[in-house]
Amino acid sequence: MSDPVSALGHAAFDGFARIREIGPLGMITLRARADLPALPAAVAAATGLGLPAVRRIVTAGDRSIGWMSPDEWLIVLPYAEVAQTQARLAEALHGQHHLAVDVSDARAVFRIEGARAGDVLMKLSPVDQARLEPGELRRTRAAQVACALWRDGDGYTLVCFRSVAGYVMGLLTHSAQPGSEISPA
Amino acid sequence: MLLLTCPCCGIAAEETELAPGGEAHLKRFGPGSSDDEFESYMFARKNPKGVHFERWRHTYGCGKWFLAARCTATLEVFGTYPAQVPAPPPEIIARIKARRPDWSPG
Numbered sequence: 001m002s003d004p005v006s007a008l009g010h011a012a013f014d015g016f017a018r019i020r021e022i023g024p025l026g027m028i029t030l031r032a033r034a035d036l037p038a039l040p041a042a043v044a045a046a047t048g049l050g051l052p053a054v055r056r057i058v059t060a061g062d063r064s065i066g067w068m069s070p071d072e073w074l075i076v077l078p079y080a081e082v083a084q085t086q087a088r089l090a091e092a093l094h095g096q097h098h099l100a101v102d103v104s105d106a107r108a109v110f111r112i113e114g115a116r117a118g119d120v121l122m123k124l125s126p127v128d129q130a131r132l133e134p135g136e137l138r139r140t141r142a143a144q145v146a147c148a149l150w151r152d153g154d155g156y157t158l159v160c161f162r163s164v165a166g167y168v169m170g171l172l173t174h175s176a177q178p179g180s181e182i183s184p185a
Numbered sequence: 186m187l188l189l190t191c192p193c194c195g196i197a198a199e200e201t202e203l204a205p206g207g208e209a210h211l212k213r214f215g216p217g218s219s220d221d222e223f224e225s226y227m228f229a230r231k232n233p234k235g236v237h238f239e240r241w242r243h244t245y246g247c248g249k250w251f252l253a254a255r256c257t258a259t260l261e262v263f264g265t266y267p268a269q270v271p272a273p274p275p276e277i278i279a280r281i282k283a284r285r286p287d288w289s290p291g
Contacts, residue, residue: 055194069247070193126199139194140202141245 004079007108007165015176017114017155021169025109026082027159028075029068030089032098042092046085047075057137057150066137066150074137074148074159079104108165110172113155119182120175121149121156143171187260189241192267193249206240209252210272234258236281236288238273241265254281 006023013019032039040051049065051073052058057066064076077085082102089100112120118129124142127149132138137150145167147160160168187200196202208230214222231237237257242250252270254263254277263284264277278290 055196069249072248126201138196139246146245 004105007162008169011169013169013173013176015120015173016178016181017112017117017120017176019120019169019172019176020111020113021108021165022111023107023109024079024104025107026077026079026085027102027104027107028077028082028086028089029101029103030073030075030098031071031100032093032096033071036093036096036098038093038096039098042089043073043075045092046088047077052137055137056135058135059152066148068137068139068148106162107159108162108168110158110160110168111152111155112158112172112176113153115154116181116183117155120172121158122182123175123180124171125149142168187255187262189251189253189255189262190265191243191246191249192251192265193243194247196243196246198243198246202243202245204242204244206242206250209238209240209268236263236285240268256285 004024006021008021011021030043043049043051043065047063047065049058049060049063052065052067055067057064062078066074066076068074075085082104086100086102121127122129125140127138127140132151134151137148139146139148141147142158142160145160145164147158147168149156149158158168188197189203190197211226214226235256235258237255239253239255240250241253242248250268251265252268253265254273255261256263261284263281266274266277273290281288
């Protein structure tokens with residue numbers, strides 16, 4: 001097997017916030033009707049997590065599951081556990097209409113860390129950072145491309161399509177230039 | 186700036202997160218319809234100055250279609266509602282009437 005590589009080879013930038021391209025991170029897109037009876041049990045069996053409420057992401061250890069749309073969830077987990085988790089989902093949802101696709105290599109993941117990490121994103125997304133609740137997964141845009149972000153520890157995790165990883169790294173780098181802070185010190 | 190609250194995910198989405206989908210509640214005329222019916226389904230739009238029902242898609246969010254009632258002249262939004270309805274729900278009509286007493290659906 002070839003070794004998985006992250007989109008930008010762990011590119012990093014230190015501005016007024018620290019930007020890091022992380023990964024490879026395992027990601028599974030799960031699509032099914034929300035009222036599928038077997039769904040909560042299948043997700044619990046495969047990931048050990050409960051289904052999140054609307055626009056929420058629940059995390060336990062190195063696994064998370066986020067609400068992406070009324071019939072879509074994003075499971076975030078260690079890269080090596082993707083195949084096994086997919087198999088468990090397929091087993092638990094056998095015969096029921098669903099889709100569980102490995103999208104790990106189709107995405108790029110960024111961490112934005114520091115006391116002013118929110119400032120970096122304020123310039124890029126039409127999101128009111130003050131109203132972003134803890135545990136909220138917000139799908140939005142970063143300048144011209146789609147992304148999803150959530151607060152995690154002392155910073156944010158941002159997921160975008162791998163094909164635009166370079167563009168997003170450029171955006172974040174530019175947005176985090178020292179001297180361009182928004183909020184007062 | 187237009188802010189529409191997506192009924193699928195509850196986000197008060199700003200205009201740039203959305204994609205417009207034109208007039209709502211169109212009745213489709215397909216094979217078997219008369220030329221006049223098909224022409225009006227295909228091309229004729231209300232384009233009012235005032236209350237308008239529209240389709241919008243939360244493109245950069247949950248990706249779902251929803252419907253909105255707003256005023257094309259003032260950009261006032263009367264409300265948003267799920268797309269799976271054939272006509273505007275009564276509470277939206279009531280809200281429009283409260284703001285535009287002269288307006289009548291139709």
